[in-house]
Amino acid sequence: MNLVLDAGALIAIDRDDRRVAGLIELGRRVAAGLITMAPAVGQAWRDGARQARLARALSMIEVQQVELDDAKDAGVLLGRAGSSDVVDALVALLVLPGDHLLTSDVDGQDDPGCRCMMGERDR
Secondary structure, X not given: OEEEEOHHHHHHHHOOOHHHHHHHHXXXXXXXXXXXXXXXXXXXXXXXXXXXXXXXXXXXXXXXXXXXXXXXXXXHHHHHHXXXXXXXXXXXXXXXXXXXXXXXXXXXXXXXXXXEEEOOOOO
């Protein structure tokens, strides 16, 4: 099982959001891996000198690079969903059955708090 983090979850880590820290701690207790996509890091990263908390967390998170096939799969997913956020689609592609998505974007609506959602992907 993995906890898949979107940019909102990374921003919450950076802001020392206790709810997100608690969800990550629960995941670690059951040996869940932490994973995200490199573009999600780009959405959250602004100034390394001021983001020590996020920098430390990134050392514990598996950051996947984007390959051409990933970009194509994200485009197909966006077409099916009628959406346009490529980074969200790339992160969604990481979610496998049994994984949990830690996101601040529920039903396409940005939300001030992160939620942990169970997800499945048909691929």
